[in-house]
Amino acid sequence: MKIKYNKSQHTDVLSRRQFIKTAGIGTLTLMAGGFDSFLTRSAAAFNQNNHTKPGFVPDLDIALTATPGEVSIFPGNATQTWQFKAKLLKGDSNRLIQLERSYLGPIIRASKGEKVRIRFKNQIPEETIVHWHGLHVPAIMDGHPRYVIPMGQSYLYEFEVKNRAGTYWYHPHPHGRTGPQVYSGLAGLFLVSDEEEKAAGLPTGEYDIPLVIQDRSFDTDNQFVYTSGSRMELMNGFLGKLILVNGMPDFTLPVSTCAYRLRLLNGSNSRIYKLAWQDNRPLAIIGTDGGLLENPVYRRYVFLSPGERIELWADFSGNPIGFETALVSLPFDAGMMNRGRMGRGMMMSGRTAYNQPLPNGAGFSVFKIKVNKSVKKNQTLPQKLSEFTTFKKSNAVNYYRPRQFYLTMRHMQWTINGRTFQMEDVADDEIVRLRTHEIWEINNAGGGMGMMNMMNMPHPIHLHGKQFQVLERSGVTHGGYVDEGWKDTVLLMPGERIRILVGFEDYPGLFLYHCHNLEHEDMGMMRNYFVKI
Ligand SMILES: [Cu+2]
Numbered sequence: 279m280k281i282k283y284n285k286s287q288h289t290d291v292l293s294r295r296q297f298i299k300t301a302g303i304g305t306l307t308l309m310a311g312g313f314d315s316f317l318t319r320s321a322a323a324f325n326q327n328n329h330t331k332p333g334f335v336p337d338l339d340i341a342l343t344a345t346p347g348e349v350s351i352f353p354g355n356a357t358q359t360w361q362f363k364a365k366l367l368k369g370d371s372n373r374l375i376q377l378e379r380s381y382l383g384p385i386i387r388a389s390k391g392e393k394v395r396i397r398f399k400n401q402i403p404e405e406t407i408v409h410w411h412g413l414h415v416p417a418i419m420d421g422h423p424r425y426v427i428p429m430g431q432s433y434l435y436e437f438e439v440k441n442r443a444g445t446y447w448y449h450p451h452p453h454g455r456t457g458p459q460v461y462s463g464l465a466g467l468f469l470v471s472d473e474e475e476k477a478a479g480l481p482t483g484e485y486d487i488p489l490v491i492q493d494r495s496f497d498t499d500n501q502f503v504y505t506s507g508s509r510m511e512l513m514n515g516f517l518g519k520l521i522l523v524n525g526m527p528d529f530t531l532p533v534s535t536c537a538y539r540l541r542l543l544n545g546s547n548s549r550i551y552k553l554a555w556q557d558n559r560p561l562a563i564i565g566t567d568g569g570l571l572e573n574p575v576y577r578r579y580v581f582l583s584p585g586e587r588i589e590l591w592a593d594f595s596g597n598p599i600g601f602e603t604a605l606v607s608l609p610f611d612a613g614m615m616n617r618g619r620m621g622r623g624m625m626m627s628g629r630t631a632y633n634q635p636l637p638n639g640a641g642f643s644v645f646k647i648k649v650n651k652s653v654k655k656n657q658t659l660p661q662k663l664s665e666f667t668t669f670k671k672s673n674a675v676n677y678y679r680p681r682q683f684y685l686t687m688r689h690m691q692w693t694i695n696g697r698t699f700q701m702e703d704v705a706d707d708e709i710v711r712l713r714t715h716e717i718w719e720i721n722n723a724g725g726g727m728g729m730m731n732m733m734n735m736p737h738p739i740h741l742h743g744k745q746f747q748v749l750e751r752s753g754v755t756h757g758g759y760v761d762e763g764w765k766d767t768v769l770l771m772p773g774e775r776i777r778i779l780v781g782f783e784d785y786p787g788l789f790l791y792h793c794h795n796l797e798h799e800d801m802g803m804m805r806n807y808f809v810k811i
Contacts, residue, residue: 291315293496334436338388339368342408344450344464345401349381350528355500358599359463360402362448367397371699380525382490382545383466388439390472396435400427406459407433409451410468411585412567412745412766414440417787417809420743424701424788442666442764443475443744444569445488445541445587453699453804457516457547457796461504463525465490465545475570478716479660480591481539487531491582491644493518493636497549505797508560514547514735515797519634519636521607523645534651537566537593539660544582547796548738550612550769552758553588554579556604556643562659565589568764570664579608583738583756583769585794587761590721591659594649601649610756613735613772638736646710666764669747669779673715680717680777681707685737685770685793686724691801692737692793698802702790706806715781718746722770723753737803738794741766743785749777767794782809 342364348356362383366374375385388394400406405428409421415437418425427433446468450459467488479488495503495518505511523529544551557559560576567587574591582588595603636642671677684695691698697705710716724734748761753774761768768776792804 291571308426308779329771334393334395336368336436337392338373338386339366339395340374340386340481341365341367341397341399342383343399343401344406344408344459347381347463349379349463349525351381351522351525352496352500357496357500357502359502360459361463362466368395368423377488377524379683382525383464384468386448386695387469388472390439390441390470392439392444392633394435394437394439398433398435400433402459402464403429404452404459406450406452406455406464407428408435408448409742410435410437410446411450411740412441412444412587413437413447413468413470414743414745414785417743417789418524420789421451422742422788422790423451425457426452439470441470442569442664443470444565444567444764445469445491445543445589447543447545447587449545451790453701454800456589457800460502460796461494461502461516465492467541467543469541470569474664476572478663479657480564480663481537481657485534485536486539486541488524488541488543489531489645489740490524490543491551492522492525492545493520493547494522494548494810495519512797512801513637513687513690513692515795517549517636517638518546521636521644526596529645531573531645531647532650533594533647534653535595535599535649536653536655537591537595537599537657540590541565541587542590542594543586543587546584548584548798549645550584550610550738551582551607552579552610552639553582553644554606554608556606562587562591563594563760564591564659564663566760566763567766571760572664572666573661574659574663575760575762577757577760579758580760581610581756581769581771583736583767584796585738585740585767586765586769592647593657593659594647595655595657599649599652602646604643604646605642606643609641610639612637631749640659643784665723669715669781671717671749671779672715674779675711675714676716680719683718683720683739685722685739685803692735692798692803693793694793694803694805696803699792699804699806702788702806704806704808708805709810710782710807712782712784712786712809712811714750715779717749717777717779719775719777720768720770721775723773723775736769736771736795737798738769739791740794741780741791741807742789742790744782746778746779746780749779751776785809786811 349363359381407426419437449465496658744766
């Protein structure tokens with residue numbers, strides 16, 4: 279059963295009153311128009327007029343614009359893009375770093391505890407809004423699609439950075455258009471640092487390298503080619519023919535004979551990478567979505583699904599100048615749909631799935647490493663990276679009855695518990711209590727809701743506004759997960775089930791949870807959850 283949530287239950291009125299007061303709008307608005315019109319009007323007034331909240335003194339003030347642009351990726355014609363461009367209004371110049379020759383937005387660097395103001399302006403010819411992926415911010419700052427703004431308008435973000443040091447990112451989040459907008463170039467990193475990270479003794483500066491992995495297809499004119507829009511292609515998710523790193527094809531990272539911190543983001547629409555070193559050295563993992571692990575962990579390979587981040591310690595001090603290796607994606611089985619085994623007759627009409635030169639699960643090189651400089655640094659991988667207090671499973675209010683989520687297909691449509699996204703809808707079983715902890719069980723085993731088992735696919739599931747803990751997984755037949763730290767996006771391969779522990783400790787309101795395969799998300803494999811006071 280699906281219900282619309284009762285507006286009177288929206289009990290974060292206190293904080294909102296505070297908000298309207300400071301935004302210069304009388305509380306009468308709330309009384310007269312009710313919650314919805316209050317939100318719409320106050321948000322609109324707040325944003326279009328670029329009202330700032332008195333008392334909010336930003337440490338970092340940035341004007342960020344989504345705008346059409348172009349970048350030279352190949353010889354010949356420049357590639358037309360949509361890009362984030364930014365101007366620093368307040369803060370050190372090293373807080374905003376533009377990657378060279380890249381369509382990616384500038385890297386924003388902030389410290390934990392800092393207050394950040396971002397004056398976002400939409401200059402692309404359709405509605406958009408920005409989501410701060412992984413950051414713990416209030417609902418109105420989180421970039422929910424209900425806050426989209428048309429071309430020419432602005433949205434003002436003001437929030438305190440509460441996250442641990444780590445690799446976060448930002449991208450558009452309008453409903454139904456996230457895939458094409460990210461694909462067109464709208465994405466950027468948001469790096470957070472803190473004192474603990476500084477004390478950890480990790481490589482910094484030129485030895486701290488962000489690597490955003492994406493796949494793209496181009497026409498003969500060097501322009502991006504997105505999906506044909508066929509149902510089958512959307513159900514699979516878009517897969518490009520070329521792998522780009524930081525917006526560049528055939529990427530080679532020149533390195534010195536020393537240790538590096540490599541921050542990897544899978545910024546692809548739907549491609550999953552099974553990352554490993556070509557020379558068979560183990561991956562030394564120091565961080566995941568929510569920042570540094572307590573201690574490094576080692577894996578032969580790691581799955582990185584869309585939205586996820588992983589940080590590696592990569593030490594080339596034992597390698598001679600001229601040494602070459604690569605970070606590769608190993609072949610893997612991405613499930614029935616990707617194998618194209620499911621009803622070839624069905625596939626024939628679209629001619630998409632097995633026309634892909636690079637299917638999900640194909641093996642390829644992601645980027646090359648070339649040692650070209652000798653330095654003596656003698657850094658060793660710290661065995662203690664950070665310290666954090668984990669949530670207690672026994673504190674979960676639903677310890678004996680975890681909340682259940684089934685990832686299933688219904689009528690050629692990916693769903694969560696058989697439902698698709700409706701802008702304002704929250705079902706009974708999607709309402710949680712503020713200041714509680716819960717266990718959420720997400721099930722990608724097929725069946726469950728009486729669905730067809732054979733239609734299983736991998737789904738990376740992302741919760742907005744939260745970093746959570748992975749308690750356990752079942753049905754896993756590989757060793758490619760790193761669940762030791764904090765996560766905001768978790769991959770579920772077909773047949774897998776996961777239990778996560780989530781805390782709803784401070785911010786009330788409406789947040790999203792969804793599949794981060796952007797085509798799945800745009801099709802509606804996304805729902806609201808409501809944190810009720
Ligand atoms: Cu999905």
